Structures are given as C-alpha cells and as structure tokens.
Amino acid sequence: MHRHRAAPMTSRFFVPSLFRLPACTAMTAFHIGSTPMKQAPSTFDSVGPRADTTARPGGQSHDGAAPIFKNDALLAIEHGERLAEQADALAEYIAAEMDSEDEADRALREEETHEWIDPEALAEFLAETLQQDEDAQRTREALVADLQQGAPHTMLQLLRERCDNNPTKLFVSLQQAAGALRRGAVGSDQDQDSDAGQRAGRRGGGRREDTEAILERLADMTQELEFSHGTRIRADLNTGGVWQTPGDGRRLDAAEIVSLQASYATLVEGDTRIASVLHRVLDGVTALLDSPARAGTAAGENGTSPQAAGSVVQAVLERFILAVGRDIDSLRPSVDRAHLHALLTEKSHVTTAVTVLQQCDSLAEVLHPGSPADAGAAALQTMRKAVDLTDQSYFTPEAFVAFARTMAGQEQDPSAPDATPGTEGVPVVLARAIPFLHGFSAVLRDMPERVFVDDQQRMRAREAVQHALDDLIDEENAHV
Structure with missing residues (x-):
C-alpha cells in the first residue's frame, strides 16, 4: 500500500x-x-496645543x-x-x-x-484469501484493452459484475492491471512472460504516452473506489491472512472468507458497544453455518463430526480479535487507530459473553435431539435473541412466552381433523419450552453487566422471563 x-x-x-x-x-x-480620556501631562504637551481652546457657550x-x-x-x-x-x-x-x-x-x-501496491503483496493477499480464479487474468487483459480503446466507465461496470460487486476484489484487479501495464511500459524481461503486458504493448503501439494515459485512467478509477469503499478495502488487505481454520480444522473457501471479511468491515465501521461486537460476530457465524461447504460437516458426513454453533462463535471471535490487532499494526488501518483500540479494550467482556452464549448449544440440543444441523440453527437463533435484548428497553412476559413456544415447535392438537401429520400437542411443546426458557433465563443472568445498558435493564428482562416461565408452568399444570 x-x-x-x-x-x-x-x-x-x-x-x-x-x-x-x-x-x-x-x-x-x-x-x-x-x-x-483624561491623561496625565506628558512631554507631548510642550510641543504645542493639544486641543482647540476656542471657547463656546456651554463649554x-x-x-x-x-x-x-x-x-x-x-x-x-x-x-x-x-x-x-x-x-x-x-x-x-x-x-x-x-x-x-x-x-x-x-x-x-x-x-x-501513481503509487501502486507491490505486485508481490497483491499475490500474497490473493493466496491468503483464495481469490485467484481462472478468469482473473482474462479480466485484467480485457480491462487494459478496453482502456486503450477509451471505454473506462463501461469496463468498470463490467468489472464490478465480474468481481461480484466486491470492492476489494475490484480494487485488486485494477492494481494488477496497472502492474501488468507498467511492466509492459518499461519493457522488462518479466513482461515477455506476461500475456497482459505483451497484449498491452501490441495494442498500444509501443507508445509510452498511451501507457501513461491508461495508467492515469486506472489511477482515477482506483481513487474513486478508495473514496467510496476505502474502509472495506483497507480492512480486507490488512487482515487477509487471519481467516483460515476458524476452529474446526477445515480450511475455509473463498466465499466464506469474503463473508467474514464483510462482517469484520461492518464491525470496525460501527460503534464499540459489546452488543454491537457480538452482533457482528454472530453475523460471521451465520455466514459460516449457512455455507454449502459446511453442510456436510454440520450433518456429520464424510467422517466429520458435527460442529456446535458455540465453537464456531468462539473461533470467529478469536479471528476478529486477531484481525483488529493486524489492522492496528498496518501502515494504513481501516479506521482510526483509537477506534480499533477501543474495540480491544472490551475484549475481556466480549469473550465472557461468548462463553456464556455457548450455553445455548445445550438448550438447542433439548429442542432438537439427534439433529445437529437444526440444533446449530436453534442455538444461533437463541444467541441472537439474547443479544437483541440488550438493545431493548421494554419487556413483556407474553413476548418471551411466544419466543419459547416458537423455539419448542408448533403447538397443535394431533387429534384435530386438520392437524398436520407429525405435529405435537401442547403438553409436548410445553415440556420442551419450559426447560428451554429456564436455561435462557440463566444465560441472561450470567451475561456480563456491561453488555446491558444498565443493571435496571438487565433486571427488567430477567423479571419478564421469570413471569413468562411461571405462565408456562401454570399452563402445563392446567393440562395435567
């Protein structure tokens, strides 16, 4: 950089x-x-009269x-x-x-x-994030060719689509195109092995002024991209090597890395509240659990063991902490270093909160025994609910009753004529909802105080959960 x-x-x-x-x-x-103003006599008085002394009526x-x-x-x-x-x-x-x-x-x-990123640094970033695809070389060659024909804006839109509207991928493509063109401009030996450089030299007619004009267009496009997406680009480039192996021993694919990078960029652009950090961590976990590459792992196929959501949350948090450290040490951090340091000051509280949220794995197993994929989704949903409560100021028992019933399953009388096959009745649902809500209350109790706005908010939430639990118990007793 x-x-x-x-x-x-x-x-x-x-x-x-x-x-x-x-x-x-x-x-x-x-x-x-x-x-x-009245002044004391001075030597200036001896020079001459200080005022018009002509007398007039009334002084x-x-x-x-x-x-x-x-x-x-x-x-x-x-x-x-x-x-x-x-x-x-x-x-x-x-x-x-x-x-x-x-x-x-x-x-x-x-x-x-006219200052460009070192090609070796770009190659290292691409290797770390697995962004090297077979189409990249042809894309850069087409970019140089279109720029020589004077169509930068059309090519930029096409390049955006080829880069999946990923600003960092687009930025790197522009940098690589400029690098290939500059090597062609100086006529180095390396350029003989570069199809982009040879093609640029042939199409440009070997005229250096053409090359300089194209480089200037590339520079303008790069600056425009930095102006609109600078934080995301710097965040990605500074943290390219921290996302691999997020806790389950499996290397991430390129799409998963991009998802984590997007969550990290949102993290550094947001505020430093613990709840905000937890939201961004859970966003990263959601991207990983929804990844097609993880579907087999979640189901326990191919000799792999199912991955609990809590373990993934812990691994993503560790990567975020490492990424913030790398970002701070970089030459051009994604945001102000003071903001990044503020994120690290809450590290201990965020780590404690993640440890508490891992209890949601056991709650999800109660709801979905023998189904790791469903249990993982339920655990993540429960974690989000716990974090969402920290942004609320008003709580009702009815809301927690509805939440527990939703997590426990659809309530329906199996003997009813219009009952869906395989559904379970109210007693069965309550038998799962009550222990689930009891465990959820324990999660709120164990969460660090700094996660909530104040202790009063925390107490109101726990009181509403307790009232909801009492209502469910009363309903269960009524069905006995």
Whole structure:
C-alpha cells in the first residue's frame, strides 16, 4: 500500500510581524469620535496645543461636539492608514499561503495517484484469501484493452459484475492491471512472460504516452473506489491472512472468507458497544453455518463430526480479535487507530459473553435431539435473541412466552381433523419450552453487566422471563 503523507504541521494564518503595531495605535483609536480620556501631562504637551481652546457657550467646541484633540487625531489617521495597509498585506499573505498549500496538496495527490501496491503483496493477499480464479487474468487483459480503446466507465461496470460487486476484489484487479501495464511500459524481461503486458504493448503501439494515459485512467478509477469503499478495502488487505481454520480444522473457501471479511468491515465501521461486537460476530457465524461447504460437516458426513454453533462463535471471535490487532499494526488501518483500540479494550467482556452464549448449544440440543444441523440453527437463533435484548428497553412476559413456544415447535392438537401429520400437542411443546426458557433465563443472568445498558435493564428482562416461565408452568399444570 502506498503511504499517505501527513500534512506539515504549520500554521498558515500566524504572521507575527504584521501584528506588532505601535503601542500608541491602540490608545489613539479611542480618541476618534469619542470623549477623550483624561491623561496625565506628558512631554507631548510642550510641543504645542493639544486641543482647540476656542471657547463656546456651554463649554462646547465650535461644532457643539466634544473637544477635538488635533494632534492625536492626526496621529490616529496616520496609524489608521498603516493599519489598513497591514490588513491588506495580511490578506495577500493568507491568500498566497492558501494557494501554495493547495498546489502542494494537488502535487501530493498526483504523486499518490501513481503509487501502486507491490505486485508481490497483491499475490500474497490473493493466496491468503483464495481469490485467484481462472478468469482473473482474462479480466485484467480485457480491462487494459478496453482502456486503450477509451471505454473506462463501461469496463468498470463490467468489472464490478465480474468481481461480484466486491470492492476489494475490484480494487485488486485494477492494481494488477496497472502492474501488468507498467511492466509492459518499461519493457522488462518479466513482461515477455506476461500475456497482459505483451497484449498491452501490441495494442498500444509501443507508445509510452498511451501507457501513461491508461495508467492515469486506472489511477482515477482506483481513487474513486478508495473514496467510496476505502474502509472495506483497507480492512480486507490488512487482515487477509487471519481467516483460515476458524476452529474446526477445515480450511475455509473463498466465499466464506469474503463473508467474514464483510462482517469484520461492518464491525470496525460501527460503534464499540459489546452488543454491537457480538452482533457482528454472530453475523460471521451465520455466514459460516449457512455455507454449502459446511453442510456436510454440520450433518456429520464424510467422517466429520458435527460442529456446535458455540465453537464456531468462539473461533470467529478469536479471528476478529486477531484481525483488529493486524489492522492496528498496518501502515494504513481501516479506521482510526483509537477506534480499533477501543474495540480491544472490551475484549475481556466480549469473550465472557461468548462463553456464556455457548450455553445455548445445550438448550438447542433439548429442542432438537439427534439433529445437529437444526440444533446449530436453534442455538444461533437463541444467541441472537439474547443479544437483541440488550438493545431493548421494554419487556413483556407474553413476548418471551411466544419466543419459547416458537423455539419448542408448533403447538397443535394431533387429534384435530386438520392437524398436520407429525405435529405435537401442547403438553409436548410445553415440556420442551419450559426447560428451554429456564436455561435462557440463566444465560441472561450470567451475561456480563456491561453488555446491558444498565443493571435496571438487565433486571427488567430477567423479571419478564421469570413471569413468562411461571405462565408456562401454570399452563402445563392446567393440562395435567
């Protein structure tokens, strides 16, 4: 990644020499159009008369106004002219400084435009994230060819579609196209092995000005992409090597890595509340559990053991913590380093919360014995419910009763004429819902206090769950 140069720490508005006015200027300004201040006699009195002493009725001057001190008035006019000249000079100086700084900024931007990521770093990132596909080389060659024909916007839209609207994948493709073109421009030996470079040289007619124009277009496209998706791109590039093997001993595929990268980018762009971090972790877990590549593992096929949702949550959190550390240490972090450090300060509380959420695995097994896939989905749904409660301020027992019944299964009388085959009646559903809700209450009890807004919110949630549990028990007793 190219470095961003920090602007020089100078003050363009501080001009000491222009503010060093004579001490008498401030004093004489008070005499213009105002009643003169009484002053002690000074040596200036010996030079000449200080005021028009012509007597007028009532002690007024010839025009009825306060006496005018002639010498001071002349001095004030002289200093006023000097002050106006200095103000004009100050304005000219500020304008010149702003123009020079604008020129420096433009020069810096132009210099940054032509700084590209090292091809070896790009290759390493692609290897870590498994983003190398057979179509990538042809895509870059087509990009260079279309740019030489002057159709950058059309090609950019096509490239977006080929990159599945993934800004990082698009950014890397632009960088690689520029790298191939630059190697072709200098005529290196490596370019002889690069189809993109050879094709660029043939189509460009070997003219360096054509290559420079195309590189400039690529730079503009890259800058536009960085402006709109800079956080996501930097987050992906900084953390490319941390997502493999998230706890179950199986390497992730490219789609799973992209899903985790998207969750991490949302994490660093959001706030630092523990609940927000937990939401992003659960988003990553959802992406992994829904992955087609994990379907066989979840079902226990191919000699693999089913993976509990709690274990995946723990593994994803560990990867997020590692990613934040890598992001902080990078040359260009995805967001402000202070924000990333704030995420790490809550690490212990988030880790404790994840440990508590792992209890949801046992609750899900009660609901879906012998079905690891259904149990994993139920466990994740229960975790989300527990985290969602931290964003609420009003709780009702009826809501928790409905939640427990939904998790326990559809209530229906099997003997009813319109009953769905295989459904279970109210007593069976209640027999699962009551222990489930009891365990859910324990999860809320064990969650760290900092997960909730305050202790009052936590107590209100637990009281509502307890009332819901009492209602379910009463309903069960009524069916006995």
